[in-house]
Amino acid sequence: MATKRIYTIEQGDAVRLVRASHPNAALMHVARGTYVTRVATQTDLERAFKAGVQVEEPDQKAVGEGSPS
Numbered sequence: 566m567a568t569k570r571i572y573t574i575e576q577g578d579a580v581r582l583v584r585a586s587h588p589n590a591a592l593m594h595v596a597r598g599t600y601v602t603r604v605a606t607q608t609d610l611e612r613a614f615k616a617g618v619q620v621e622e623p624d625q626k627a628v629g630e631g632s633p634s
Contacts, residue, residue, distance in 0.1 A: 567586035574581045574595045583591035605613075 569584050569586050571582050571584050572588050572591035574583055574591060581595055583594050585591035585594065
């Protein structure tokens with residue numbers, strides 16, 4: 566069994582503590598209640614591009630992500 570640690574997940578002033586075996590597991594636990602992921606449809610792409618939304622790559626800094634404090 567993998568060792569579990571308690572990770573802090575912060576969003577603005579909100580803080581959550583999650584016990585998990587890896588930081589990604591802790592983040593995914595929190596994200597599941599906040600975000601929905603699915604393959605983009607043609608309509609999704611058309612709406613997003615009209616709104617000026619850019620496609621992001623995982624190795625890039627996320628939109629709105631500032632420097633660490």
